[in-house]
Amino acid sequence: MRQHLLRLSSTVASACLATLAPTLALAADPPIRIGVISEAQAVAGSSIGPAAQLAAEEINAKGGVNGRKVEIVVYDNHASAAESVRAFQRAVNEDKVNAVIASYISEVVLALEPWAGRLKTVMITPGAASDVITQNIAKDYEHNKYTFHGYLTSSSLAELVCDAAKDLLVTQHKMKTAIIVSEDAAWTTPLDAGYEQCLPKTGLKVLDHIRFSPDTTDFTPIFSKIEAQKPDVMITGISHVGTQPTVQWKSQQVPIPMFGISSQATNSTFWKDTNGATEGVLYQAVSGPGVAVTPKTLPFVAAYVKKFGNNPSYSGYTSYDEVYMIAEAVRKAGSTDSDKLVAAMEKTDYVGTIGRVAFKPKGDPHVHGLRTGPGYITGLMLQWQDGKQVNIWPKNLASGQMKFPAFIKLSSAR
Numbered sequence: 001m002r003q004h005l006l007r008l009s010s011t012v013a014s015a016c017l018a019t020l021a022p023t024l025a026l027a028a029d030p031p032i033r034i035g036v037i038s039e040a041q042a043v044a045g046s047s048i049g050p051a052a053q054l055a056a057e058e059i060n061a062k063g064g065v066n067g068r069k070v071e072i073v074v075y076d077n078h079a080s081a082a083e084s085v086r087a088f089q090r091a092v093n094e095d096k097v098n099a100v101i102a103s104y105i106s107e108v109v110l111a112l113e114p115w116a117g118r119l120k121t122v123m124i125t126p127g128a129a130s131d132v133i134t135q136n137i138a139k140d141y142e143h144n145k146y147t148f149h150g151y152l153t154s155s156s157l158a159e160l161v162c163d164a165a166k167d168l169l170v171t172q173h174k175m176k177t178a179i180i181v182s183e184d185a186a187w188t189t190p191l192d193a194g195y196e197q198c199l200p201k202t203g204l205k206v207l208d209h210i211r212f213s214p215d216t217t218d219f220t221p222i223f224s225k226i227e228a229q230k231p232d233v234m235i236t237g238i239s240h241v242g243t244q245p246t247v248q249w250k251s252q253q254v255p256i257p258m259f260g261i262s263s264q265a266t267n268s269t270f271w272k273d274t275n276g277a278t279e280g281v282l283y284q285a286v287s288g289p290g291v292a293v294t295p296k297t298l299p300f301v302a303a304y305v306k307k308f309g310n311n312p313s314y315s316g317y318t319s320y321d322e323v324y325m326i327a328e329a330v331r332k333a334g335s336t337d338s339d340k341l342v343a344a345m346e347k348t349d350y351v352g353t354i355g356r357v358a359f360k361p362k363g364d365p366h367v368h369g370l371r372t373g374p375g376y377i378t379g380l381m382l383q384w385q386d387g388k389q390v391n392i393w394p395k396n397l398a399s400g401q402m403k404f405p406a407f408i409k410l411s412s413a414r
Contacts, residue, residue, distance in 0.1 A: 031071040032064075032330055034323060035091035037084050037102040037112070038315075040076040043273060044239060044263040045104045047316025048126055049074040050308050051300075052101055055323035058303075065327045066334065072323070073097055079240075081111035088112050092119045098336040099123070099326045104151075104263065104315045105240065106130035106187040117143040120338045122329075122345065124148040124322050127263070127315035131155050131190040134366035141362055145342050148359060149369045150322050151315070152286065152379070154187050156372050158194025161235065161260050161284050164381040164393045166202035168282075168402060169259065173410055175232035178204040181222070181245075182237025182261075184211045191237045191261065199235065207231050214240040219248040227254060232410075236260035236283075243274050250277035255409040258282065259381075268311030271387045278384040280404040282392075286354035287317045288382045290399055291391045297353045311389075321352030 036052045039045030049072070056070040064070060073095050075087035084103060091097045100116070103109050104127025113136055116123040123146060125133070131153045137144040152160070169175040180195050182188040192209060199206055207229050212222060226234060234256050238245055242264060249258060262283040264270055270278050287293050289301060289311045300320055304312050312320075329344035330336055346368075350357045355377040360369045370377055381393035383402060390400040404410070 029068050031069040032327065032336060033071045033073055033095065033097040034326055035073050035075065035088070035095065035097035035100040035102075036319070037075045037077050037087045037091070037100060037108075038319075039079045039104065040074075042079055042104075043242070043267045043269060044127065044313050044315060045079075047267070047304075047312040048101065048104065048319040051304060051312055051316035051320040052323050054300075054304060054307060055320045059324070059327050065331050068330075070323065070327055077103065077108065079105060079108075081105075081108050084108045085111055085115060088115050088121075088123075089119070092121050097121070098330070099341065101126055101150075101319055101322050101326075103128055106133065106185065109133055109147075110136075110186060113144060113147050116146040120146060122146050122148070122326070122338055122341045124150040124326070124345075126318035126322055127151045129154040129157060129187040129191065131366065132186065134360075134369040137367045138365050141367065145362075145368075146338060147368065148345055149366075150318050150325075150357075151370070152372065152377065153366055153369050154189075154191035155194045155366075156370070157261060157284060157379075158191050159198055160372070160379040161195070161381075162198035162202050164284065164379075165199065165204060165233075165235070165259065167395075168381065168393055169233055170203040172402075173232075175410075176203065176205060177207050177231045178233045178235050179207050179226050179229060179231040180209045180237070181226065181234045182211055183214045183216075183239065183241050185214060185240060187239070188237040195235055195237075195260075204233070204235075212241070216241060217244060219245050220252060223248065223252050223254045226256065231256060233257050233259050236262055239263035243270070243277075246270075246274050246281060247277045249281075250274070250279070250405075250407075253407040255407055257404060257408055257410070260284065263314065265384065266389075267313035268389065271384060276387065279386070280384065280408060282381060282383045282402070285314050285380050285382055286377060287314070288380055288391050289389050291380060291382075291397055293355055293380070293397065294351050294353065296351065300353045317353045321350070321354065321357060324352065325350050325357065 038048035109128040333340040
């Protein structure tokens with residue numbers, strides 16, 4: 001009888017362990033949770049969440065990271081810094097995320113940066129550009145080391161725009177004068193300073209510098225002032241203001257090309273959003289439809305279009321890459337411990353959709369900013385032509401040449 005009870009007890013115990021095994025394994029291997037705080041309703045920010053989800057699905061289909069799945073938790077911040085802070089606190093304290101991808105708006109990221117330090121949580125931006133983000137890390141590394149800049153800083157953007165301007169505007173079309181036209185925002189302060197420094201070096205004399213409120217709804221007086229000065233080109237810094245300047249540029253038949261940063265123009269919906277007014281607009285980007293920046297670029301775009309029905313904006317490319325970069329950091333660190341993740345992220349050397357990604361080291365004025373230049377991120381210059389985004393620079397990646405609507409009068413034809 002006693003032997004029978006022992007055998008029964010052993011059988012029951014084995015059955016219980018077998019039943020509990022999947023639960024125990026699940027408890028031992030929780031998902032890697034990545035919070036995504038973004039502007040779901042904004043043209044430039046709408047790709048951030050979907051692209052991150054696509055990357056997670058691909059990683060999970062290949063077995064995850066060290067046997068763990070990647071889970072994306074999305075928060076719509078409604079373009080509000082205050083809502084973003086609340087979302088960040090909820091993501092870390094309640095939803096227990098291991099890292100955060102946050103926003104294309106510099107003001108939002110600057111509001112979140114101290115919280116990343118306070119809550120010791122790795123945060124990377126897929127689109128904010130303000131140099132102040134990386135400058136803050138350099139000033140107080142121990143507190144702000146949890147923040148990474150996954151997009152180009154404004155000063156880097158200015159240099160890349162000037163590189164393209166020298167080839168496309170000065171060399172090809174003999175342009176000599178420019179007016180800087182940008183929205184008054186945190187990200188454009190260093191951008192404009194960069195423009196003012198590098199444009200004269202390309203051969204473009206800056207005639208004026210116009211900054212307008214992102215809430216501006218009527219650009220008629222602004223464009224009239226610009227036309228009166230007869231510059232060869234407008235060098236732009238446009239993002240939060242949306243479609244209005246582009247629509248009025250067309251409706252007012254402003255005969256001067258728009259060339260520079262136009263974040264909304266990176267999204268494939270911009271043609272429809274402006275009813276075709278974007279025809280001829282030239283804009284800088286890190287990637288674009290049909291441009292094989294790396295072997296990963298076009299497969300990502302194809303997968304994104306298949307799943308979501310439209311091309312991603314610039315911050316979609318970076319958000320997608322950043323999920324892979326966080327996953328790789330977890331794999332290398334063998335942990336989701338924040339300090340170990342920081343150390344692993346600092347060693348990032350990853351070929352993504354926008355080029356080879358590596359971060360500037362501790363001691364650099366822009367620590368945790370992206371390395372740029374040959375071998376790293378070089379950027380593109382695209383133009384909207386007949387409803388399509390066509391890359392025209394650099395030459396080795398170009399799929400077309402500049403052309404403009406009839407109302408544009410190039411300097412050589414004036």
